[in-house]
Amino acid sequence: MPPATVIGIEQKKQQRSPSSPRKFFAGKVAIVTGSESGIGRATARELCRQGASVVLNGLHLDRLEHTRIEFEQAGYSVVSCLADITDYTQSERLVATAIQAYGRIDILITNASISMRAYFADLAPEVFQRVLDSNVYGAVFPLKAALPYLTESAGSVTFISSISALNGMPSGSAYCAGKAALANLAHTLRLELHTTGIHFGVIHIGFTENDPDKRVLNATGQPVPIAYRNPRWQMTQTEVAQALLGHIRRRRQSTILSPAGNLNYLMNRYFPRLADRIVLWTMKHWARYYE
Template identity: 65%
Template structure:
C-alpha cells in the first residue's frame, strides 16, 4: 500500500493533495496534469475504468504522484470512497475541483423528466456529494474548493435548461458556503467556463437521454483544454471567488447585469439565425 504522505515535489502546490472529479479526460484531465506539474499529488476520477487507468499511467510515467478512483459523483457512497482514496494514498486533502458533469442538447418541452433529472443531478449532486464527503479533510487543511460552472449559468441558454439550472445552483451554493463556513479558512470558488475544444468522443444527452455530439461551436470562439486548465489552476492558487473565462463570458456578465433585455434579444435573434449553435 502506498505510504500515506503527500510527496514533496517542487512547485506552488508542493506537498498538497487534490481531487479532480471527471479527470479521466478533457478539461479535468488537463487540470489534473497542471496541478501535478505544480507539485500536487492528485487523485483522478471518472466512471470509465480503462480511460481512467490510461490517464493515470500517462501521468505516473511523467513522474507525477497520482492515484485513481472509479466513482460516480452522484452516488454519495462512491464519493466517500473517492475522499478516502486521497487519505489512504497521500494522507491529506487540500484541493477539491468538482469538474464532472453531464450536459445536454435538448429543448425543455421535449425532454423526458428522467433525462432532465439526470442532467440536473450530475451538475448539482455531482458537486454536493464530493464536497460533503471531502469536507472534514478540507476543513482540517483549510483547503480550497472550486466548482466548475459555465458562462451559460450567467444568463441561461436555450437547449440547456437542466445544465444551466445546475451550473447556476452551484454558484449560489458557493456563496452560501462562504457565509456558513466563513470562520474555517476554507476557500470556495466558481469558474465559469466558456466554449472549449472537446475530445472527439465528447457526448451530451438529447431529449430522450441518448448520447449525441455537442452542438456546433465556431473554432475561433473556443479555448483549448490546456488554456482553460491553466486558468482554473491560477484561480485555485489565488483562491479567487469567481473567474469568468473568455471575452464572451465577460460580455455576458456585463449585459446580464446592465442590459438584460438586450441580452435576451441577442439570444432570441441567434436562435433564428444560428440554429445549429443550439440544436
C-alpha cells in the same frame, strides 16, 4: 461580495510557459472529479506539473486507466478511483482513496458533469433529473465526504460552473439550473463555514475546445455530438486549466473565462434586454441542431 474576476485575451497571453512551471502546489493533495478526460484531465495534469499529488476520477475504466498510466509515466504522483460521484457512498470511496494514498486533502475541484442539448418542452423528465443530479449532487456529495479533511487543511473548493449559469441558455435548462445552483451554494457555504478558512470558489467556463468524442444528451437521453463552435471563440483546455489554478492560488470567489464569457457577462449586466433579443434571434439558426 466583490465583483467577478474576468479573464480576457490579454490575461491569457500572460499565462506562464508550460515548459517551466513553478511548483505552487508542491506538497498539496487534490481531487479532481471527472479527470479521466477533457478539462478535468488538463487540470489534473497542470496540478501535477505544479507539484501536487492528484486523485483522478471518472466513470470509464479504460479512459481512467489510460490517463493514470500516462501521468505516472510522466513522473507525476497520482492515484485513481472509478466512482460515480452522484452516489454518496461512491463519493466517500473517492475521498477514502485520497486519504489512504496521501493522508490529506487540500484541494477539491468538482469538474464532473453531464451537459445536454434539448428544449425543455421536449425533454424527458428523467433526462432533466440526470443532468441536474450530475451538476448538483456531483458537486455536493464529494464535498460533503471531503469536508472534514478540507477543514483540517483550510483547503480550497472550486465548483466548475459555466457562463450559461449567468443568464441561462436555450436548450440547456437542466444544465443551466445545475450550474447556477453552484454559485449560490458556494456563497452560502462561504458564509456558513467562514471560520474554517476553506476557500469556496466558482469558475464560469465559457466556450472551450472539447475532446473529439465528447457527447451531450438529447431530449431522450441519447448521447449526441456537440454543436460546432468557432475556434476563435474558444479557449484551449490547457488555458482553462491554467486559469483555474490561478483562481485557486488567489482564492478567488468567482472567475469568468473566455472572450465569449466576458461578452456574455458584460451584455447581461449592462444590456440585458438586448442580450435576450440576440439570443432569441440566434435560436432560429440553432433549430437545425434539434430536428
